[in-house]
Amino acid sequence: MSKIYVFHGVNLHLLGVREPDIYGRTSLEELDKKLTSMGEENGAQVECRQTNHEGEMIDWITSLKPTDFLILNPAAWTHSSYAIFDALKGVQIPTLEVHLSNIHARESFRSNSLITGACLGQISGLGTDSYLLAMAYAIEFQKHRQSEEVNTTETANGSI
Numbered sequence: 001m002s003k004i005y006v007f008h009g010v011n012l013h014l015l016g017v018r019e020p021d022i023y024g025r026t027s028l029e030e031l032d033k034k035l036t037s038m039g040e041e042n043g044a045q046v047e048c049r050q051t052n053h054e055g056e057m058i059d060w061i062t063s064l065k066p067t068d069f070l071i072l073n074p075a076a077w078t079h080s081s082y083a084i085f086d087a088l089k090g091v092q093i094p095t096l097e098v099h100l101s102n103i104h105a106r107e108s109f110r111s112n113s114l115i116t117g118a119c120l121g122q123i124s125g126l127g128t129d130s131y132l133l134a135m136a137y138a139i140e141f142q143k144h145r146q147s148e149e150v151n152t153t154e155t156a157n158g159s160i
């Protein structure tokens, strides 16, 4: 069964208490609940995870199946991790990069993402809506993919 994964990077376990003027007051648990129920209401299986360990994040990324979709907030690794970029390039899983804050309107080091080049795109600056919009896109992407798979199988079986 293909899934939509949501991976949160370093320090995002502090969501809700960490610089709430920048990142908001929603906790990670509340956000993950919203994302999971949005997926379930639309027939998608969702799994959310957070880690403060870059190697663990890379293990998770490189264990995904080609049919999965990834919503990724690489947090501070956005600006430092060639390793996460290489992992995403290596597996070629459709990935959307998300940020709660507008990384292009903050300190200059934040405006450079090393990750976007390995992603379908980036959603930044909309608070938790960045994730919800990414989830809406992921749901449609997976639906489209599944209907394409059905068509290909039916054509191969001669039923079309």
Ligand code: DQA
Pocket: 010, 011, 012, 073, 074, 075, 076, 077, 078, 098, 099, 100, 101, 102, 103, 110
């Ligand atoms: C962040 C932006 C990053 O620059 C920062 O290091 C984070 C969170 C965001 O969601 O706005 O930890 O990815």
